[in-house]
Amino acid sequence: MMLPIVRIDYPAWIDEIVDWTRPYDEDHQRMRLAIALARENVLREGGGPFGAVIFERASGLAYAAGVNMVSRLGNSVLHAEVTAIMMAHAIAGSRTLGGEAGYELVTSCEPCAMCLGATLWSGVSRIVCGATRDDAMRIGFDEGPVFEESYAYLHDRGIEVERSVLREEARDVLELYVRRGGVIY
């Protein structure tokens, strides 16, 4: 058969939300950007209420960004963290974001099992999370088999973990999604 080509194109409005030229200092500024992407994805009905940004740690510049595209592109793999990581690889032209620069993944909600694994392979050296697994589960999203040991595993591999940063602002977007009748899958 004719093998399909999978094409992941990013919503053009990401470029309106992210300012690629200015540094985002500190976790709060960085998390606000991830939450802004999640909110915009809800308002534009692009998919699930999740956003993620990869930053250069030292400069604070946004390097790549992603939102949930599962519904829009009909592909269950395309969570916000995965689309951000894939964009970063495309920009870097490399399968790893390691090296001296140092990158971190800032996500509006704690990663599901798939995205936590993807974080490990991406080469980022830090992950920062907003809303919690419980917040996501409470509105009906399954997060899969993530345990406290999963975070310990990342930590043991040299990945710093920071959780519940601006949790309430992040949770507000989950609730916005429910109020607008978004699909839970």
Place this chain on the structure above:
Amino acid sequence: MMLPIVRIDYPAWIDEIVDWTRPYDEDHQRMRLAIALARENVLREGGGPFGAVIFERASGLAYAAGVNMVSRLGNSVLHAEVTAIMMAHAIAGSRTLGGEAGYELVTSCEPCAMCLGATLWSGVSRIVCGATRDDAMRIGFDEGPVFEESYAYLHDRGIEVERSVLREEARDVLELYVRRGGVIY
């Protein structure tokens, strides 16, 4: 900035290995196909020694196939299971493979944490694995935070799990990769 487009094109030789018109009966036949893809990926130096196939459970027809494309496409997310799942979504035109037909994922090696999560979201109702996590770890591949509870989680969500099917044949491909000096990442 100009947002990149991520494009996943599958090696044309997949079409030489997979016969899309005949049924593959029983787990052994299906696993041999996944292993054949893994082996061909090693011989063609396409990437890591891993292959995966999604089958229609009842008919035994191969529905979609994937191999590890991490090195070839410079993208850490593109494990064999993920590329098979993405191809299946592209063919189905849907973010889930659920429904009455029933699909299963047959993978030449137990999934890493990312792929185990992806399996859960894909909608397949069964996963069949060849080589074990230990086999992969022994040649230096990290599998991430997968625990026995992870498989139990899948089982509790209605996904059947079958492991160590043709384990030795599957492990032979891992060893072939090492002998040929394949990159471990």
